[in-house]
Amino acid sequence: MFQYIIRRILIAIPVLFGVTVFTFFVINMAPGNPVDMYVNPSATPQQIALAKEQLGLNDPLWVQYGHWLGQLFQGNLGFSYSTREPVTSMLIERLGPTLLLMGTSLIVAYLIAIPLGILSATRQYSWIDYLTTGFSFLGVSIPHFFLGLGAIYIFASKLELLPTGGMNTLGGTTGFGDTFFHMILPVLVLATGIAGNMVRYVRSSMIDVLGKDYLRTARAKGLRNFIVTNKHALRNALIPIITIIGMDIPLLIGGAVVTEQVFQWPGLGQLTIQSIGSRDYSALMALNLIAAIAVLVSNLLTDVVYSIVDPRIKYE
Amino acid sequence: MDYIQKKSKKMMKQLVLFLSLISLVFLTACGGSGGSSNKGDKTMYIGMVNPPASFNPINSSDIAAQYAERFMFDSFLDMTSALEFKPKLADSIDTTDNQTYTIKLNPKAKWSDGQSITADDVVFTFNLIANPKTETHVGGNLSPLQGLDGAGKLPAGQTTIPGLKTVDEHTVEFKTQKPVDPNYVKEMIGTKVITLPEHVLKDVAPDKLAEDPFMIKPNVTSGPYKFVKYSKNQYVQYVSNDKYYLGKPKIKNMYIKIMPAPNLVAQLQSGEIQMNASFGIGDITFQDLDTVKKLSNVNTSVEKQIGFQTMQFNTKTIKDAKVRQAFVYAINRQQIVDKLLKGQGEIVDGPYTSLNPYLDKSIKPIPYDPNKAKQMLKDAGFDFNKTINFVVPIGNKIREDSANIIAENLKAVGVKVKTTTYDFPTIMQKGKAGDFDILLIGFTMNLDPDLSSLYAPGGTYNFMGYDNPENTDLLKQGKSEPDATKRKEIYNKLQNLWEKDMPVITLYSMKEIVAVSKNVTHGGPKPFGTQYDLQDWDLKSK
Numbered sequence: 001m002f003q004y005i006i007r008r009i010l011i012a013i014p015v016l017f018g019v020t021v022f023t024f025f026v027i028n029m030a031p032g033n034p035v036d037m038y039v040n041p042s043a044t045p046q047q048i049a050l051a052k053e054q055l056g057l058n059d060p061l062w063v064q065y066g067h068w069l070g071q072l073f074q075g076n077l078g079f080s081y082s083t084r085e086p087v088t089s090m091l092i093e094r095l096g097p098t099l100l101l102m103g104t105s106l107i108v109a110y111l112i113a114i115p116l117g118i119l120s121a122t123r124q125y126s127w128i129d130y131l132t133t134g135f136s137f138l139g140v141s142i143p144h145f146f147l148g149l150g151a152i153y154i155f156a157s158k159l160e161l162l163p164t165g166g167m168n169t170l171g172g173t174t175g176f177g178d179t180f181f182h183m184i185l186p187v188l189v190l191a192t193g194i195a196g197n198m199v200r201y202v203r204s205s206m207i208d209v210l211g212k213d214y215l216r217t218a219r220a221k222g223l224r225n226f227i228v229t230n231k232h233a234l235r236n237a238l239i240p241i242i243t244i245i246g247m248d249i250p251l252l253i254g255g256a257v258v259t260e261q262v263f264q265w266p267g268l269g270q271l272t273i274q275s276i277g278s279r280d281y282s283a284l285m286a287l288n289l290i291a292a293i294a295v296l297v298s299n300l301l302t303d304v305v306y307s308i309v310d311p312r313i314k315y316e
Numbered sequence: 317m318d319y320i321q322k323k324s325k326k327m328m329k330q331l332v333l334f335l336s337l338i339s340l341v342f343l344t345a346c347g348g349s350g351g352s353s354n355k356g357d358k359t360m361y362i363g364m365v366n367p368p369a370s371f372n373p374i375n376s377s378d379i380a381a382q383y384a385e386r387f388m389f390d391s392f393l394d395m396t397s398a399l400e401f402k403p404k405l406a407d408s409i410d411t412t413d414n415q416t417y418t419i420k421l422n423p424k425a426k427w428s429d430g431q432s433i434t435a436d437d438v439v440f441t442f443n444l445i446a447n448p449k450t451e452t453h454v455g456g457n458l459s460p461l462q463g464l465d466g467a468g469k470l471p472a473g474q475t476t477i478p479g480l481k482t483v484d485e486h487t488v489e490f491k492t493q494k495p496v497d498p499n500y501v502k503e504m505i506g507t508k509v510i511t512l513p514e515h516v517l518k519d520v521a522p523d524k525l526a527e528d529p530f531m532i533k534p535n536v537t538s539g540p541y542k543f544v545k546y547s548k549n550q551y552v553q554y555v556s557n558d559k560y561y562l563g564k565p566k567i568k569n570m571y572i573k574i575m576p577a578p579n580l581v582a583q584l585q586s587g588e589i590q591m592n593a594s595f596g597i598g599d600i601t602f603q604d605l606d607t608v609k610k611l612s613n614v615n616t617s618v619e620k621q622i623g624f625q626t627m628q629f630n631t632k633t634i635k636d637a638k639v640r641q642a643f644v645y646a647i648n649r650q651q652i653v654d655k656l657l658k659g660q661g662e663i664v665d666g667p668y669t670s671l672n673p674y675l676d677k678s679i680k681p682i683p684y685d686p687n688k689a690k691q692m693l694k695d696a697g698f699d700f701n702k703t704i705n706f707v708v709p710i711g712n713k714i715r716e717d718s719a720n721i722i723a724e725n726l727k728a729v730g731v732k733v734k735t736t737t738y739d740f741p742t743i744m745q746k747g748k749a750g751d752f753d754i755l756l757i758g759f760t761m762n763l764d765p766d767l768s769s770l771y772a773p774g775g776t777y778n779f780m781g782y783d784n785p786e787n788t789d790l791l792k793q794g795k796s797e798p799d800a801t802k803r804k805e806i807y808n809k810l811q812n813l814w815e816k817d818m819p820v821i822t823l824y825s826m827k828e829i830v831a832v833s834k835n836v837t838h839g840g841p842k843p844f845g846t847q848y849d850l851q852d853w854d855l856k857s858k
Contacts, residue, residue, distance in 0.1 A: 032741020042762055042769050043377070043776050044456045046467035054451050054523075083369045084451070084526040093548060157582060164579055170361065170551050170571050264575060266549050274367075277711075279741045 001307070004315040005300065012296045019292040020285065024065050027284050033057055034081035037278045055081060068285060078282040087286045090271065097167055098267035101260070102251055105187045109194035110245070117202025121210060122229055132199060139196020148189045148262035155185060165264035186263040190256055194248060201244050205237040212236070238309050246302030253294035357568035358855045363580045363589040364572050364598040367549045372531035373510035374445055377453040379760070380597045384552050384572055385510065386847040388537040392419060393506035396845035398673050398763060401502045404562075404848070405433065405538060409506050414495035414798040421486040424561040427513050428537045435482035440514035442490070446470045446477050449523040457504040460492045495798040500764050511538065540565045540851040549574050566854040577601055581608050590833040590855070594841040596623060596760060600829040602658045602714070608831050616831045618660050619843050620671050623760035624825040625715060627722070631819055632781045633753050640818040641682070642692035643754070646729040648684040652718045653824050660827040666811045667759070667767055669825040671843060674765040674804060676811040689729045703732040707752040709743040715756055718823060747779035755779060756823075765807045766795050770820070782819035
């Protein structure tokens with residue numbers, strides 16, 4: 001197992017390298033460059049030429065990439081082209097809010113989705129099943145921005161119960177409670193989408209397992225239905241569910257671009273949009289790198305968890 | 317089997333525990349304290365849409381950052397109405413021969429750490445801006461100075477501007493290459509170049525200056541407010557500089573709150589903000605105009621501005637000036653203003669709005685006349701089978717909607733139009749490459765009439781490829797003419813020439829909605845000199 005993990009990590013290195021090469025050249029192929037956003041309207045052509053030179057944008061692409069990679073090996077992600085701030089500190093500032101928002105949303109979503117999925121599978125074709133599948137269908141198909149704006153309209157504008165956006169109240173009392181209030185709406189929106197997706201997988205996976213012979217055997221042995229469902233059946237239904245969780249984890253880091261925008265949540269998603277708009281190459285490279293690492297790590301974790309849940313899966 | 321099951325259960329439990337711990341840690345970490353505030357201290361919140369990129373006073377081309385910086389850093393002068401300059405950090409900027417200029421600093425001026433702001437700080441700042449290694453957006457502003465090139469830079473290896481010297485502790489003298497209109501110097505240097513503290517930044521290498529922590533969190537400043545915190549995309553927090561040389565600010569805590577445009581009105585209504593920043597960085601949308609006018613706790617006004625939206629013609633693909641004029645006759649600009657701006661817009665043909673004293677008022681805007689447009693196109697032998705490539709930037713809803721009206725107007729006179737939208741960096745690239753026939757783009761230039769960046773061949777925004785020797789010549793004359801009256805004549809000639817050549821047409825200049833809470837007894841956004849008297853801004857006592 002340990003060897004397997006080491007091997008996977010070693011394979012990840014060339015993959016990451018490939019990802020950085022690919023993204024670097026793709027980003028640079030996008031029309032326009034950071035200087036276009038960087039100079040003021042009365043700037044002289046000489047000023048623009050100078051700014052390009054100063055930012056190193058006149059060097060050939062492979063030189064620019066080599067420079068970036070060299071900096072990376074020294075643990076330096078470079079400076080943002082648009083704010084001239086170290087990219088590392090920009091990311092750290094954004095990572096906390098994103099982890100908080102997405103982590104909470106995922107937990108809330110799973111706490112809703114897994115019991116609901118089981119319930120709906122064990123009572124197939126009952127009114128509760130129809131209700132659950134109906135709601136999950138809605139959760140998946142309503143776009144986040146719409147749900148978000150709707151929630152703002154009802155809970156913030158009309159009922160004035162919750163704040164419209166942001167993460168803290170300015171100048172007033174801040175702290176756990178305040179952030180919690182600001183989180184309710186975005187978490188609600190995100191959790192609806194994630195749970196809607198999850199419920200359907202839990203339900204179908206459970207239905208599949210519930211029909212298996214060994215469960216009939218278990219019931220025939222006289223085991224209580226509750227144990228049969230939640231211990232024997234759920235465990236075997238977990239494999240596809242873990243796969244979905246593994247696919248959700250990178251969202252933690254990638255941030256919810258749309259939802260963060262709607263609720264003015266100061267996370268990585270918002271940073272991504274801004275960086276694309278200003279062609280901030282160094283920030284985009286760093287964001288891509290982090291996203292790639294998150295995907296690789298969560299894939300690895302998923303595989304490891306498989307072997308724990310299902311002892312039949314072994315890695316040499 | 318049982319063992320593994322227990323183990324895995326344990327691991328799952330640990331995982332859940334771990335995740336909830338993480339979220340708890342972040343919750344507490346993000347909480348923090350909101351800073352101390354005494355009762356009776358006044359606090360003002362200003363709503364803004366665009367987030368400032370940095371606080372580097374010599375390298376911030378975005379208006380949002382320039383606005384945020386002015387709370388902390390003073391310029392030499394401020395312009396309170398068109399070409400009317402009031403003293404701020406400097407008591408005066410004077411010249412006797414339009415070539416040797418003297419800046420007299422306010423002797424009482426002090427940095428927030430108590431040190432005097434002296435002539436040495438000014439010389440240090442100018443030399444730093446002119447240093448070829450320094451990243452700066454105000455290089456062009458210094459370009460008329462002796463020894464500097466078009467980007468306002470010294471030749472490589474040199475670090476001091478010739479002719480720039482301190483006369484005494486509070487007086488600086490500099491020389492320009494040729495005589496220059498004093499108003500140009502007062503606007504471009506007096507109100508736009510901000511002095512940096514030498515004693516804080518003298519050891520920073522010029523090529524590392526833009527990345528210095530000072531430019532992200534300035535700790536020694538000259539203005540009425542001191543920097544406290546910038547929470548990205550949420551708010552900028554300031555506290556008053558009680559030893560400010562122009563008087564102690566009346567409001568203790570100042571916040572710029574960053575939010576999407578639709579939230580401005582809701583927050584004005586609820587009293588969460590006392591005003592919008594307006595003027596391109598905190599605009600209330602025109603759909604909200606009626607709503608905000610009805611608010612009982614807010615005074616609303618509509619102000620003119622110098623910014624304008626243009627339609628550029630590619631003079632390489634639409635060669636005939638008559639065709640370009642015909643296009644203008646075909647466009648119903650009044651409809652754009654009435655429908656999209658609720659009537660709150662100004663129609664001019666050239667780049668100067670009625671706020672600008674250089675506007676030639678004898679030029680009447682070309683009227684909407686589709687029949688004349690059709691006739692002109694026929695007379696010019698326009699090829700009606702040619703599809704016009706119409707390029708529109710995204711990001712400004714009104715401009716996107718205006719593109720639909722324009723496309724419909726052009727189709728109505730028989731011109732085939734294909735509209736494509738791109739994000740702004742792509743527009744810049746398409747523009748430079750001349751990959752368009754007509755293109756929409758907006759500008760907010762200086763009040764100074766020199767618009768070489770738009771009209772001169774090779775100018776940064778001359779995507780039109782406009783190159784008429786008469787125009788080039790007049791632009792040069794206008795730039796180097798020190799006498800204001802003669803300058804006006806030159807720019808009148810230019811405006812008439814542009815009307816004839818029609819390389820670019822101004823579609824409209826959108827007016828700005830300014831909403832200020834009735835609790836504010838002094839202060840609020842203005843077309844000129846908003847932040848001139850920040851220290852006197854005040855709120856009703858509760």
